[in-house]
Amino acid sequence: xxxxxxxxxxxxxxxxxxxxxxxxxxxxxxxxxxxxxxxxxxxxxxxxxxxxxxxxxxxxxxxxxxxxxxxxxxxxxxxxxxxxxxxxxxxxxxxxxxxxxxxxxxxxxxxxxxxxxxxxxxxxxxxxxxxxxxxxxxxxxxxxxxxxxxxxxxxxxxxxxxxxxxxxxxxxxxxxxxxxxxxxxxxxxxxxxxxxxxxxxxxxxxxxxxxxxxxxxxxxxxxxxxxxxxxxxxxxxxxxxxxxxxxxxxxxxxxxxxxxxxxxxxxxxxxxxxxxxxxxxxxxxxxxxxxxxxxxxxxxxxxxxxxxxxxxxxxxxxxxxxxxxxxxxxxxxxxxxxxxxxxxxxxxxxxxxxxxxxxxxxxxxxxxxxxxxxxxxxxxxxxxxxx
Amino acid sequence: xxxxxxxxxxxxxxxxxxxxxxxxxxxxxxxxxxxxxxxxxxxxxxxxxxxxxxxxxxxxxxxxxxxxxxxxxxxxxxxxxxxxxxxxxxxxxxxxxxxxxxxxxxxxxxxxxxxxxxxxxxxxxxxxxxxxxxxxxxxxxxxxxxxxxxxxxxxxxxxxxxxxxxxxxxxxxxxxxxxxxxxxxxxxxxxxxxxxxxxxxxxxxxxxxxxxxxxxxxxxxxxxxxxxxxxxxxxxxxxxxxxxxxxxxxxxxxxxxxxxxxxxxxxxxxxxxxxxxxxxxxxxxxxxxxxxxxxxxxxxxxxxxxxxxxxxxxxxxxxxxxxxxxxxxxxxxxxxxxxxxxxxxxxxxxxxxxxxxxxxxxxxxxxxxxxxxxxxxxxxxxxxxxx
Numbered sequence: 001x002x003x004x005x006x007x008x009x010x011x012x013x014x015x016x017x018x019x020x021x022x023x024x025x026x027x028x029x030x031x032x033x034x035x036x037x038x039x040x041x042x043x044x045x046x047x048x049x050x051x052x053x054x055x056x057x058x059x060x061x062x063x064x065x066x067x068x069x070x071x072x073x074x075x076x077x078x079x080x081x082x083x084x085x086x087x088x089x090x091x092x093x094x095x096x097x098x099x100x101x102x103x104x105x106x107x108x109x110x111x112x113x114x115x116x117x118x119x120x121x122x123x124x125x126x127x128x129x130x131x132x133x134x135x136x137x138x139x140x141x142x143x144x145x146x147x148x149x150x151x152x153x154x155x156x157x158x159x160x161x162x163x164x165x166x167x168x169x170x171x172x173x174x175x176x177x178x179x180x181x182x183x184x185x186x187x188x189x190x191x192x193x194x195x196x197x198x199x200x201x202x203x204x205x206x207x208x209x210x211x212x213x214x215x216x217x218x219x220x221x222x223x224x225x226x227x228x229x230x231x232x233x234x235x236x237x238x239x240x241x242x243x244x245x246x247x248x249x250x251x252x253x254x255x256x257x258x259x260x261x262x263x264x265x266x267x268x269x270x271x272x273x274x275x276x277x278x279x280x281x282x283x284x285x286x287x288x289x290x291x292x293x294x295x296x297x298x299x300x301x302x303x304x305x306x307x308x309x310x311x312x313x314x315x316x317x318x319x320x321x322x323x324x325x326x327x328x329x330x331x332x333x334x335x336x337x338x339x340x341x342x343x344x345x346x347x348x349x350x351x352x353x354x355x356x357x358x359x360x361x362x363x364x365x366x367x368x369x370x371x372x373x374x375x376x377x378x379x380x381x382x383x384x385x386x387x
Numbered sequence: 388x389x390x391x392x393x394x395x396x397x398x399x400x401x402x403x404x405x406x407x408x409x410x411x412x413x414x415x416x417x418x419x420x421x422x423x424x425x426x427x428x429x430x431x432x433x434x435x436x437x438x439x440x441x442x443x444x445x446x447x448x449x450x451x452x453x454x455x456x457x458x459x460x461x462x463x464x465x466x467x468x469x470x471x472x473x474x475x476x477x478x479x480x481x482x483x484x485x486x487x488x489x490x491x492x493x494x495x496x497x498x499x500x501x502x503x504x505x506x507x508x509x510x511x512x513x514x515x516x517x518x519x520x521x522x523x524x525x526x527x528x529x530x531x532x533x534x535x536x537x538x539x540x541x542x543x544x545x546x547x548x549x550x551x552x553x554x555x556x557x558x559x560x561x562x563x564x565x566x567x568x569x570x571x572x573x574x575x576x577x578x579x580x581x582x583x584x585x586x587x588x589x590x591x592x593x594x595x596x597x598x599x600x601x602x603x604x605x606x607x608x609x610x611x612x613x614x615x616x617x618x619x620x621x622x623x624x625x626x627x628x629x630x631x632x633x634x635x636x637x638x639x640x641x642x643x644x645x646x647x648x649x650x651x652x653x654x655x656x657x658x659x660x661x662x663x664x665x666x667x668x669x670x671x672x673x674x675x676x677x678x679x680x681x682x683x684x685x686x687x688x689x690x691x692x693x694x695x696x697x698x699x700x701x702x703x704x705x706x707x708x709x710x711x712x713x714x715x716x717x718x719x720x721x722x723x724x725x726x727x728x729x730x731x732x733x734x735x736x737x738x739x740x741x742x743x744x745x746x747x748x749x750x751x752x753x754x755x756x757x758x759x760x761x762x763x764x765x766x767x768x769x770x771x772x773x774x
Contacts, residue, residue, distance in 0.1 A: 001625075001629045001630070001633075002402070003401060003402025003403060003405070004399075004402065005398065005399065005400050005401070006398070006399040008395075009396045011392065011394040012392065012393040012394070013392050014390060014391050014645070015390025016390060018390070209626035209630070211614070211630050212606070212607065212610040212630050212633055212634055212637065215609055216606050216637075218606065219599070219603050219606040220599065220602070220603070223598050223599040227598070238388075239388060239595075242388045242596070242646070243388070243596070243599050246388075246599055246645065246646070247599050255642075258399075258401070258633065259629070
């Protein structure tokens with residue numbers, strides 16, 4: 001087990017109708033608030049009115065910036081940064097899913113920085129201070145509601161890049177499973193895939209003697225798998241929605257990362273895909289992860305066999321551990337397909353015309369992944385396996 | 388799943404030699420510090436000097452109060468409260484195990500209160516403010532290093548009572564598994580039992596649809612069970628000590644409690660035992676928990692069968708779930724015995740002379756436990772089953 005610091009101060013407020021406390025939770029940080037959200041869905045659902053009412057009851061002065069798109073753009077982030085600076089904003093409230101929260105985090109960092117916010121994503125600048133932010137979560141998937149990271153796309157070259165800092169963790173996150181009832185099946189399934197991918201990225205590590213985190217990962221994966229079909233078939237099943245929503249946070253709040261170094265190669269490989277094709281992140285992961293697994297499993301067959309056994313109930317064949325390992329990969333791919341995700345690039349109608357370019361961009365700052373270091377040709381081979 | 392708030396701000400600093408950062412972590416909260424500890428073991432081991440050196444390097448003014456005993460006494464707490472008030476202490480640093488931390492928490496609350504600190508334990512007063520505190524942990528067991536609770540004994544009547552408040556959570560906890568190498572086998576085993584009991588208290592709930600927390604509980608229990616014999620037989624096995632130490636924190640940081648109401652009857656029943664007999668808390672739990680299980684398992688045979696299957700690998704006998712449930716209880720008792728714990732009162736040379744009195748005291752403020760409500764006669768019967 002590696003040394004670690006686990007420092008997650010996000011207050012989780014979980015349950016029915018909990019969006020009503022957003023005013024009292026926000027006002028603690030000041031009276032000038034930027035309300036950040038995506039399209040019109042929160043207005044149609046009535047959530048927007050509930051949130052604004054709760055804020056106004058506390059005398060909060062609400063500025064707003066909507067229009068966050070999936071794969072949030074740096075142009076809107078820059079707009080948000082200017083809004084914060086011009087209006088001396090004290091606090092940012094993100095109402096939405098991962099894209100809205102990631103956009104809000106970038107704004108929070110940019111608002112306390114004199115240069116261009118993209119500098120944080122290229123590594124040109126490091127965060128020293130940032131505005132505090134809070135979340136009302138509507139899409140369980142990205143885990144951004146208590147993570148320290150953000151992923152934003154720069155339209156100039158379609159670069160999708162990430163950065164993280166502990167000060168980006170939201171002060172609070174309100175999780176009401178009822179708000180997820182209206183999520184369409186496809187988006188629900190993409191969210192399920194995203195949270196599973198967050199755990200898989202951490203699970204496949206070269207660190208030995210990380211039994212507790214191995215088992216916590218397996219526990220969370222099994223819970224997600226066990227509830228995924230229910231939330232798709234019965235979108236208003238509170239219990240299943242609650243299991244999925246809480247699992248999505250646990251998957252990415254860094255608990256499952258303690259004492260180990262995750263891989264994250266598949267995320268980087270997928271980022272090139274959704275950077276160019278604007279495919280849903282979760283769907284991209286459903287395509288890339290099985291291909292990545294097939295490419296790297298020989299690096300640690302025992303770990304893949306353990307995964308097959310403990311997560312997918314594949315019996316361990318001591319005379320053929322490779323078969324056990326492969327059965328786990330097959331189960332993973334079958335599961336993604338069973339919840340309606342594409343599992344090949346062909347399923348997503350993506351051809352091989354950009355493989356070279358994507359492999360080059362993915363590795364332009366060095367090899368990707370930690371479990372197995374992936375160079376340009378490795379990434380190219382993984383796209384080939386995903387065809 | 389019940390609504391919940393999960394708000395745990397304790398920063399965990401985990402790994403070899405991490406006690407060297409205690410100065411820089413503490414000085415953030417002020418320059419006047421009360422160093423609180425137990426007997427002489429931290430002086431013998433050299434830990435005391437390392438901590439004091441680190442504090443002095445940061446210019447911290449160190450006041451100190453040693454002498455905390457197992458089952459910490461309110462008399463010493465009162466002494467600590469006076470010390471804090473007289474010296475305008477800013478921060479309390481607990482160096483030790485659960486007793487030292489619990490004593491420090493009570494001092495932290497008492498230091499900001501005009502009345503007698505015992506008022507918090509009787510419910511006569513509620514915490515409004517308290518001093519911040521930090522921890523250097525030497526005994527993985529109580530989980531007090533990131534919990535919100537404290538348990539103290541009042542020598543006047545030998546009442547052992549608990550109270551909790553979110554402000555009692557330590558600001559940071561330094562966990563260096565190497566510091567636990569010198570723990571004797573018996574104390575190591577008592578710690579293992581204590582952390583398992585913390586999970587079992589949460590596991591046995593009447594709340595349905597708490598799959599994620601069920602599985603996280605099972606994952607943590609399996610990890611503890613799998614490493615317990617190693618830490619006893621190879622006290623300097625870093626990896627096993629690390630698994631046990633981190634598991635002890637996870638067992639009691641309230642994550643495993645999210646969405647459910649735990650039982651805590653066994654803890655209350657044990658408190659009467661260790662209040663009178665001054666038996667190690669973990670040893671008392673090894674005696675009481677199997678007896679409690681035998682007394683209540685019929686209340687939810689399915690849950691006990693799930694426990695037997697998922698934690699102890701007992702095959703589920705669908706034609707005789709009661710046998711499955713009982714096999715899990717038997718495995719639990721066997722395990723405690725295998726690590727050197729007493730599992731009957733006779734093993735601990737405790738007779739039945741105080742059963743009536745203990746059962747009465749345990750229930751004098753109403754029935755105990757949530758899974759099954761236990762009245763005076765129920766508690767008496769559990770002591771009988773533990774004979």
